[in-house]
Amino acid sequence: MKDPIGVALVGTGMWGRRTAEAVRRSSSLRLVSCYSRNPEKRQAFAREFACSAAASLEVALDTPSVEGVLLVTPNHVHAEGTAACTERGRHVYVEKPIADSLVDGMAMQRVCQTAGVTLMIGHGFRRLGASRRIKGLIDEGVLGEIVLAEANFSLAGQLTPDKWRYYRATCPGGPLMQLGIHHADTLQYLLGPVSTVQGSFARLATEAEIDDVGIATLGFASGARGVITSSYVSPKTYSLRLFGTRGVLTATTEMSIWPEAQKMDPSTHLTLWTSEGERAVDFEMHDMLVDELEEFARCVRGEATPETGAAEGLQAVRVILAAIESHETGRSVSL
Amino acid sequence: MKDPIGVALVGTGMWGRRTAEAVRRSSSLRLVSCYSRNPEKRQAFAREFACSAAASLEVALDTPSVEGVLLVTPNHVHAEGTAACTERGRHVYVEKPIADSLVDGMAMQRVCQTAGVTLMIGHGFRRLGASRRIKGLIDEGVLGEIVLAEANFSLAGQLTPDKWRYYRATCPGGPLMQLGIHHADTLQYLLGPVSTVQGSFARLATEAEIDDVGIATLGFASGARGVITSSYVSPKTYSLRLFGTRGVLTATTEMSIWPEAQKMDPSTHLTLWTSEGERAVDFEMHDMLVDELEEFARCVRGEATPETGAAEGLQAVRVILAAIESHETGRSVSL
Numbered sequence: 195m196k197d198p199i200g201v202a203l204v205g206t207g208m209w210g211r212r213t214a215e216a217v218r219r220s221s222s223l224r225l226v227s228c229y230s231r232n233p234e235k236r237q238a239f240a241r242e243f244a245c246s247a248a249a250s251l252e253v254a255l256d257t258p259s260v261e262g263v264l265l266v267t268p269n270h271v272h273a274e275g276t277a278a279c280t281e282r283g284r285h286v287y288v289e290k291p292i293a294d295s296l297v298d299g300m301a302m303q304r305v306c307q308t309a310g311v312t313l314m315i316g317h318g319f320r321r322l323g324a325s326r327r328i329k330g331l332i333d334e335g336v337l338g339e340i341v342l343a344e345a346n347f348s349l350a351g352q353l354t355p356d357k358w359r360y361y362r363a364t365c366p367g368g369p370l371m372q373l374g375i376h377h378a379d380t381l382q383y384l385l386g387p388v389s390t391v392q393g394s395f396a397r398l399a400t401e402a403e404i405d406d407v408g409i410a411t412l413g414f415a416s417g418a419r420g421v422i423t424s425s426y427v428s429p430k431t432y433s434l435r436l437f438g439t440r441g442v443l444t445a446t447t448e449m450s451i452w453p454e455a456q457k458m459d460p461s462t463h464l465t466l467w468t469s470e471g472e473r474a475v476d477f478e479m480h481d482m483l484v485d486e487l488e489e490f491a492r493c494v495r496g497e498a499t500p501e502t503g504a505a506e507g508l509q510a511v512r513v514i515l516a517a518i519e520s521h522e523t524g525r526s527v528s529l
Numbered sequence: 530m531k532d533p534i535g536v537a538l539v540g541t542g543m544w545g546r547r548t549a550e551a552v553r554r555s556s557s558l559r560l561v562s563c564y565s566r567n568p569e570k571r572q573a574f575a576r577e578f579a580c581s582a583a584a585s586l587e588v589a590l591d592t593p594s595v596e597g598v599l600l601v602t603p604n605h606v607h608a609e610g611t612a613a614c615t616e617r618g619r620h621v622y623v624e625k626p627i628a629d630s631l632v633d634g635m636a637m638q639r640v641c642q643t644a645g646v647t648l649m650i651g652h653g654f655r656r657l658g659a660s661r662r663i664k665g666l667i668d669e670g671v672l673g674e675i676v677l678a679e680a681n682f683s684l685a686g687q688l689t690p691d692k693w694r695y696y697r698a699t700c701p702g703g704p705l706m707q708l709g710i711h712h713a714d715t716l717q718y719l720l721g722p723v724s725t726v727q728g729s730f731a732r733l734a735t736e737a738e739i740d741d742v743g744i745a746t747l748g749f750a751s752g753a754r755g756v757i758t759s760s761y762v763s764p765k766t767y768s769l770r771l772f773g774t775r776g777v778l779t780a781t782t783e784m785s786i787w788p789e790a791q792k793m794d795p796s797t798h799l800t801l802w803t804s805e806g807e808r809a810v811d812f813e814m815h816d817m818l819v820d821e822l823e824e825f826a827r828c829v830r831g832e833a834t835p836e837t838g839a840a841e842g843l844q845a846v847r848v849i850l851a852a853i854e855s856h857e858t859g860r861s862v863s864l
Binding site: 338339341342344346348390392394395396398399406407408409411412413417418419421423425427428429430431435437438439440441442448450467468469471472520524525526 | 673674676677679681683725727729730731733734741742743744746747748752753754756758760762763764765766770772773774775776777783785802803804806807855859860861
């Protein structure tokens with residue numbers, strides 16, 4: 195058993211808490227320090243998770259025994275946070291999306307390469323046991339040739355003016371950037387790269403500035419077609435369906451468990467329809483956040499490279515940015 | 530009890546048979562005559578359904594006691610068949626789509642108006658008990674404001690060179706024109722008119738000329754967004770999901786029953802998710818084909834006008850034609 199990797203967590207909001215809980219579920223990482231701009235929030239967080247509350251980002255990163263940083267900050271400050279980490283030689287795990295612009299994302303890729311540190315993007319959903327099993331079924335040819343994919347991730351966004359997700363400038367693409375992008379990663383993991391994108395967005399029911407519903411229609415380089423849909427103003431749903439020439443596979447998740455990511459697999463049913471009828475498909479359950487954090491620990495130790503690094507993070511965000519561009523121009527966008 | 534309306538059936542293929550079986554399930558219509566270009570097929574059909582086999586389309590239409598005609602012919606000959614009916618003052622029920630072009634569809638609308646006969650389009654799926662119940666839930670506000678719709682209809686198309694569905698000229702849009710168009714009608718019945726369309730098609734696995742997978746992304750005049758997906762090369766699926774601000778409603782159908790349309794409702798589950806959790810929604814079962822044929826009989830008697838007449842038929846086909854245009858031009862299309 196190796197010593198756990200010391201990490202600092204930056205950004206103590208809802209998802210920062212979920213990330214810290216995943217650290218606690220793993221023996222590969224140890225939360226040493228945390229930072230939030232709000233002193234009370236970071237103090238409370240530090241008490242709850244038994245780590246030090248840093249007075250500044252720099253202090254958090256400079257804390258002795260911190261080797262890696264978990265950046266769970268708003269998308270538009272991922273780049274500056276990453277740059278601060280690399281100046282100190284810290285490895286970086288950043289919550290998806292890599293950034294809300296390609297300029298920022300590529301800058302992050304560059305500074306981490308230059309500093310020789312890991313940059314890992316938190317695209318955890320491909321690590322679900324259900325996703326791994328689907329990949330296996332595809333690779334085994336059980337579905338035949340995949341021609342179509344349908345994916346949805348929706349939930350009520352609690353969009354209030356104090357949240358960065360409320361504003362177009364800081365949350366372009368709205369629910370598609372925050373939720374649908376998970377499928378942008380998972381679908382490319384399953385079906386290969388997307389080469390063309392159409393997008394359609396609307397602001398219908400939210401008080402916020404952002405669009406609250408979005409669709410990205412995908413053309414994969416393989417020829418397959420796909421669609422990602424997402425709403426920020428309706429009850430929680432998460433689903434994925436693949437249409438192959440031999441079978442149709444559906445993953446449906448009873449999402450009342452969200453945001454307890456470790457309950458995703460236990461709440462998911464995989465169903466396969468073929469010419470022989472319908473059957474349930476078993477799969478091994480994974481704790482997706484622990485899975486990715488433990489890979490991050492191996493990366494910090496030099497034993498692995500990230501499955502979802504900058505290249506994968508950029509490829510996912512490219513899809514969402516292309517959907518936005520398509521919506522704004524009325525044209526299909528090639529990647 | 531009124532005397533049944535005498536009808537001639539034109540087109541004795543797979544769906545002609547299904548239509549004749551629906552006539553048999555109804556006491557409002559009586560099959561008097563049938564016509565197919567192939568003498569053996571029409572003789573066999575006439576024997577099976579206890580009607581006369583007409584030697585020509587004209588003979589079928591001129592058969593005494595024929596008041597209405599069930600046109601179950603390929604899409605590209607709907608217009609000429611309708612014209613032949615109106616010359617003889619016969620009322621017309623035509624299987625969807627109204628036609629494969631707006632020129633043909635509008636000509637059909639015009640000649641029927643001029644002749645003072647009914648033109649009814651076989652958009653049966655909105656008549657399913659499940660569809661009627663969904664409309665009721667929307668009208669009651671149970672779902673809140675609808676922001677997003679997802680709809681799929683797929684099946685393996687048995688596309689051989691002897692079938693008109695094999696060719697681009699006679700089946701533009703492939704599965705979206707033949708299957709997805711049902712949702713184009715039902716979604717507009719539920720959510721009002723579509724105003725913008727994006728389309729994405731591909732030919733991946735079929736030997737046929739046509740594209741075998743298609744997606745239409747819809748912008749409704751209400752602001753809601755929607756997507757219709759369809760594959761002609763995968764196992765049978767039919768589903769519909771509506772995302773509202775108060776609830777998400779899913780209709781899933783165990784489609785091994787298809788093409789026995791009267792078994793759709795008994796094979797369908799409606800599930801509603803709200804803040805109070807998940808619950809099944811009961812609904813009254815309908816035989817959608819009998820329902821529309823009986824309405825056609827009332828139209829022939831002058832007691833009703835078609836719920837799905839030329840206007841609805843044109844509006845549904847406009848959506849699919851716009852998806853094709855969008856795919857070909859790479860631009861979003863306004864209706």
